[in-house]
Amino acid sequence: MCGVAGFIDRALPSGQREQVALRMATALAHRGPDDAGTWFDPDAGVALVHRRLAIVDLSAAGHQPMASHTGRYVVSFNGEIYNHLELREQLAAAGAAPVWRGHSDTETLLAAIEHWGLRQTLTKSIGMFAIAVWDRTERRLWLARDRFGEKPLYYGWTSSATRPVFLFASELKALRAYPGFDNAVCRRAVTQFLRFSVIPAPRSIHRGIFKLEPSCLLRIDGPPPATAPEEPLRPGERYQSISIERWWSLGEVVARASRDPIRDEQEAVSMLEASLSEAVKAQSLADVPLGAFLSGGVDSSAIAAMMQRQASQPVRTFTVGFEEVAYDESRHARAVAEHLGTQHTELFVSAAEARAVIPSLPSMYDEPFADSSQIPTYLVCRAARQHVTVALSGDAGDEVFGGYNRYIWGPRIWNRLSWMPYQARQALGGVIARVPVSAWNAVGRSANAVLPGAHGVAHVGHKMHKLASKLKHARSLDDLYLGLVSEWEDPASLVQSADPLEEPRSTLHDPLPEAGVNEPELRMMYRDSMTYLPDDILCKVDRAAMATSLETRVPYLDPRVVELAWRLPLGMRIREQQGKWALRQLLYRHVPPALIERPKSGFGIPVGEWIRGPLRPWAESLLSTDRLKADAMFRPEPIRQRWKEHVSGVRDHTSSIWTVLMFQAWITENRCHP
The missing domain is CATH 3.40.50.620 (HUPs)
Structure with missing residues (x-):
């Protein structure tokens, strides 16, 4: 169990990136008191942040953000892949297993993404997770959430010094740690809160900040849009460079089971x-x-x-x-x-x-x-x-x-x-x-x-x-x-x-x-x-x-x-x-x-x-x-x-x-x- 966070901000001076990333990490310290890490792609303005609660592979080999063995993919991962040892066996049988550095499920996840791609890896994985993956070759950011939403993942936009910034994190407090975050209360979300006692996905309490729905995969190709959409994206929808799809469907499971x-x-x-x-x-x-x-x-x-x-x-x-x-x-x-x-x-x-x-x-x-x-x-x-x-x-x-x-x-x-x-x-x-x-x-x-x-x-x-x-x-x-x-x-x-x-x-x-x-x-x-x-x-x-x-x-x-x-x-x-x-x-x-x-x-x-x-x-x-x-x-x-x-x-x-x-x-x- 851990906390993930990150941002895309090409205008942020390089001397401030580490400081801002650490502020976000500190806000999630309770989710991962054992370790903290940051990773940057300066050309794209991408930062990945991680807090670690060490559960599997307590050694430094489990440190995140973690890069794949080829260096193409970098991940900040919150959760557990319970069948990751089976996935290692499948990778070995396919001749796609790297020289393992440790026995963490994060390393397994990265090797699986290298071999099968992210979407197929998710369908093969049994677990709970919120994942941020940066593809250094395609300059693409992926955000993914587990089938039922056991692990949280927020994303959205805020303005810092009048420029738009795309953010994501396990909890809102990490987004609020970003300098200049001042998103107003979403009154439409408040109406849902009064009805359900919670704010249901895909909205959050803040305007411009959304929850990724369970079993969904968000993809950003290139620079993110400069402003938030008026309404939260639903599976199957696109907003400029951002798209969301559902990688697993309970509805399909229910229909198939009935037969x-x-x-x-x-x-x-x-x-x-x-x-x-x-x-x-x-x-x-x-x-x-x-x-x-x-x-x-x-x-x-x-x-x-x-x-x-x-x-x-x-x-x-x-x-x-x-x-x-x-x-x-x-x-x-x-x-x-x-x-x-x-x-x-x-x-x-x-x-x-x-x-x-x-x-x-x-x-x-x-x-x-x-x-x-x-x-x-x-x-x-x-x-x-x-x-x-x-x-x-x-x-x-x-x-x-x-x-x-x-x-x-x-x-x-x-x-x-x-x-x-x-x-x-x-x-x-x-x-x-x-x-x-x-x-x-x-x-x-x-x-x-x-x-x-x-x-x-x-x-x-x-x-x-x-x-x-x-x-x-x-x-x-x-x-x-x-x-x-x-x-x-x-x-x-x-x-x-x-x-x-x-x-x-x-x-x-x-x-x-x-x-x-x-x-x-x-x-x-x-x-x-x-x-x-x-x-x-x-x-x-x-x-x-x-x-x-x-x-x-x-x-x-x-x-x-x-x-x-x-x-x-x-x-x-x-x-x-x-x-x-x-x-x-x-x-x-x-x-x-x-x-x-x-x-x-x-x-x-x-x-x-x-x-x-x-x-x-x-x-x-x-x-x-x-x-x-x-x-x-x-x-x-x-x-x-x-x-x-x-x-x-x-x-x-x-x-x-x-x-x-x-x-x-x-x-x-x-x-x-x-």
């Missing part, structure tokens, strides 16, 4: 176990201490089980416990760890300790980010980093195997309510919302007491209030899904703008695969994999882990596991109002169901209660009418109304209020002009 389904259930579970075991084995390769996160849920327990089965000694596992009993799952993790025989570490955190993380969030996430599970995620990463440098996680299990409650309850609720006239559904939403959260929670506890295992729902009150607000706007099941992943229904109306402001269409509106998503549950899973997974889940884990210099790996996103999962019929993923059926059957071969089966709760903390209580002065200072008017970003009236309802307990507006708080905290920290 080759697995019918036999036992065969499916056995194939899944073999595939996931191979992914875990590949991702357990490291020259530093390695462990795993363990919450005691299905996803992380299956990963820990695969790791322990392959290990010759107890695997290190980590969990965080909280003093709030309703949010503490440490006892479940402990039981699974004892059964598997892992070396388990628990870190118990008080509410005050968790709240103490909040002031660091704007810097940690670089742009507004409002998934409140970012707090416990950071805490478990910090705990693990005291013992290991690499941790495997159970992230993406929900998207790949159908685990979110919305996949189960969304279609079920809609099937029962779709007959009602639109106005009647609106009225029903109002009735549901008038029942206090505490009353709904009491109903939920009673229901969970009689429902078997994981068929219950945790934190019912918050979820019922969210459902109530979404029913008011849903005219179809797809509308209901968009509502369930939205916090503010009409975010453009909240953002102040001198000109009429329109919320941009997100990648949620991209075309669906030509086959394989006929059922609504599968459409939701596909859309979550393309949007929520990279923009929220993977971003959350990357920033939290990198803030502690910890590398995280996600076995469920091995492309072989994903392709196999999409060959499973819907009934092998969701069955009898329970998600992840096939993955559960695999896990039950190693862990008794009694240790696993319970209502899904997520990785949450009582943020809504905190901002009513101990955090209320902080929240009130950011949400006051005077403060909102002074910042000139939001219309105060609707925000103040929701805040009033939330504080009184009439409604639970935790998620939507948290988005505004995180934006206000971010803009205060970064002092960006609107």
Whole structure:
């Protein structure tokens, strides 16, 4: 795990290049505390920057930026290529293996690019990565991102001393380190943030700066354009010397898998176990201490089980416990760890300790980010980093195997309510919302007491209030899904703008695969994999882990596991109002169901209660009418109304209020002009 950065600026005096490059590298020191490097092509004005967290080949042979054995290609590479030893064997068989200087995957990557070219190398590579490659012969810059967006990569333009400069980096803080960076806030991106609690690719919080989308390859032939495009480039588009293409497509995988389904259930579970075991084995390769996160849920327990089965000694596992009993799952993790025989570490955190993380969030996430599970995620990463440098996680299990409650309850609720006239559904939403959260929670506890295992729902009150607000706007099941992943229904109306402001269409509106998503549950899973997974889940884990210099790996996103999962019929993923059926059957071969089966709760903390209580002065200072008017970003009236309802307990507006708080905290920290 590392950090990459660079720029193209032919006008920058040669005496300043090293200084500027080192400033960018310093901004990424947390991503790579072990080493730093810079490389320049003076004639083209190209600079490559690298920070290294040494994981494979800890010697100087792994130093970056690294040149290929012929000197044609120079790379700054963030990530891991898990099958790089297999690629070395393929290169040797083809007579294309150089005299290896070390055993790093970066050197393998360069040799593969020399032999196969970049695009074919990417398709052969199994891993997570963000890559910058400079072709010294063709004078061409390539930027590439892994299939699902595990590793981040920003690019764009800023003006320094009135001249345009093209920049790229793993995080925005490295771009801000460039002299003269002063890009304004993108108000259209703010509308998307209010809806999704994150800023989805390809936009960023800054005008003129964009995120490269997952599985995309950006190419610059010759000098970059002098100015940024008005709208971010999408795959298949060109802007002067810049073009973007998608080098891998989940949509094609889904369509192909639908034509080759697995019918036999036992065969499916056995194939899944073999595939996931191979992914875990590949991702357990490291020259530093390695462990795993363990919450005691299905996803992380299956990963820990695969790791322990392959290990010759107890695997290190980590969990965080909280003093709030309703949010503490440490006892479940402990039981699974004892059964598997892992070396388990628990870190118990008080509410005050968790709240103490909040002031660091704007810097940690670089742009507004409002998934409140970012707090416990950071805490478990910090705990693990005291013992290991690499941790495997159970992230993406929900998207790949159908685990979110919305996949189960969304279609079920809609099937029962779709007959009602639109106005009647609106009225029903109002009735549901008038029942206090505490009353709904009491109903939920009673229901969970009689429902078997994981068929219950945790934190019912918050979820019922969210459902109530979404029913008011849903005219179809797809509308209901968009509502369930939205916090503010009409975010453009909240953002102040001198000109009429329109919320941009997100990648949620991209075309669906030509086959394989006929059922609504599968459409939701596909859309979550393309949007929520990279923009929220993977971003959350990357920033939290990198803030502690910890590398995280996600076995469920091995492309072989994903392709196999999409060959499973819907009934092998969701069955009898329970998600992840096939993955559960695999896990039950190693862990008794009694240790696993319970209502899904997520990785949450009582943020809504905190901002009513101990955090209320902080929240009130950011949400006051005077403060909102002074910042000139939001219309105060609707925000103040929701805040009033939330504080009184009439409604639970935790998620939507948290988005505004995180934006206000971010803009205060970064002092960006609107």
